[in-house]
Amino acid sequence: MTIKQKIDLALEERRKLYMHYNDKDRIVEPAYLFSVEKASYMVAYCYFRKEWRTFRISRIEICRVLDESSERPITPWAQVDLSSLNRRNIKLIRSVTSKLTATQYANSTGDISKTSTHVKATNESTTYTSPNYIKRDSNYPKTLESIKHDGPIICRSPLEERVYRSIIRDKEVEFFQVEPLKIPYEFENKTRMYIPDALIKYKSGDTYIIEVKLSDEIHTPVNQAKFRAAEKYAKEKGYNFSIKGIYTSASGYSLLGNMDGMKKTKPQRLKLLILLMKSRHLMAHNSQTKNQTSKLQITHGYG
Structure with a gap:
């Protein structure tokens, strides 16, 4: 083409x-x-x-x-x-x-x-928020290598690189794949294809579909549609769906939970904030969702 x-x-x-x-x-x-x-x-x-x-x-x-x-x-x-x-x-x-x-x-x-x-x-x-340290530059896209991944890992931004490096360092990760799935979703009366950023298999047996996003982008209508489809797909396959990104106050979120409350199988060394949520709660903007069965958790990074 x-x-x-x-x-x-x-x-x-x-x-x-x-x-x-x-x-x-x-x-x-x-x-x-x-x-x-x-x-x-x-x-x-x-x-x-x-x-x-x-x-x-x-x-x-x-x-x-x-x-x-x-x-x-x-x-x-x-x-x-x-x-x-x-x-x-x-x-x-x-x-x-x-x-x-x-x-x-x-x-x-x-x-x-x-x-x-x-x-x-x-x-x-102005729906796009890009902190200075994750702006795109001439070094991207770039590739990483890992025995946990079959072939080169393509990073399109510093944010993706940080997330993928954290996955590589995580001793609980058995293997992962970058953009291995195509999930159909409906938006504006059209069927489109959503490609999540990664699929991670942990040694515990848990499998996660991962999306890398800035927190201010999570609530856009098109991403809402993608995440609903991803959650449905994950549920059918027995997987989990989560979003990893950078928290920004402009998103309207308040911090919920803490790093100690995370499962041990999750990456612990991310030098950015981790957003873990199920898509059916993405449209909820108040902290009351933490009392529901499926909780919205925003976990603190460090550094």
């Missing part, structure tokens, strides 16, 4: 893209694909820059469609700043909301020439 085809797929299914662009690894949410003379461009929200950007397709070295739905509000095409390009020759090929051809768009480029508004991220769409 070519890079253009991957972008087209991401637009059609409203999914995020991972790409290597100008020597940087980036996660983007594509909104528009257009051409200027013989060059093709993509307008997308860039999590690395934290703003809407225009990317030249020929400069994208690596591109992969992620199993994460786009979540940001789409900025109107007429408000996209294309002042550095030849507006007369701009032809919209495709948008995130519909399949448009250059012919269908032939008479609408005039709107672009009337605006100098640069597209910025809006306050109402």
Whole structure:
């Protein structure tokens, strides 16, 4: 599949893209694909820059469609700043909301020439929180090796690397696999595929499906749908489902439980906070859930 085809797929299914662009690894949410003379461009929200950007397709070295739905509000095409390009020759090929051809768009480029508004991220769409020490950089994706894992372990971010290293160090882990499962889930009236980050088998016999996430991302609608499907799948297989990530106060969570209360089979040396919860409780925002049969536990890391 070519890079253009991957972008087209991401637009059609409203999914995020991972790409290597100008020597940087980036996660983007594509909104528009257009051409200027013989060059093709993509307008997308860039999590690395934290703003809407225009990317030249020929400069994208690596591109992969992620199993994460786009979540940001789409900025109107007429408000996209294309002042550095030849507006007369701009032809919209495709948008995130519909399949448009250059012919269908032939008479609408005039709107672009009337605006100098640069597209910025809006306050109402700040759902992504990225502490400085887990920002994506040119060192990612990277690989790790372990006798507990068959083949190289792909880390797409410092957060994933920290979690995978903690799993490797945990003496109670027998083996684990990275992204071995595809779990169907329903979102926006469409069946999609969710790929959890890891499957861990402990020496105790327990098996865990693991998702690595920032705590502020847990309550987004698309992730809620994924986690409900993962919990159902885990229950059918006799597994457990848990989320490992970084706690942020903006998420609205209060700290529940403590590290001493964790099962001995859990990793104890994570230098980040561990979020362990079942998906049917993800929509509950108060600490009363700790008194229910299935408890929401946020366990303290140290260091």
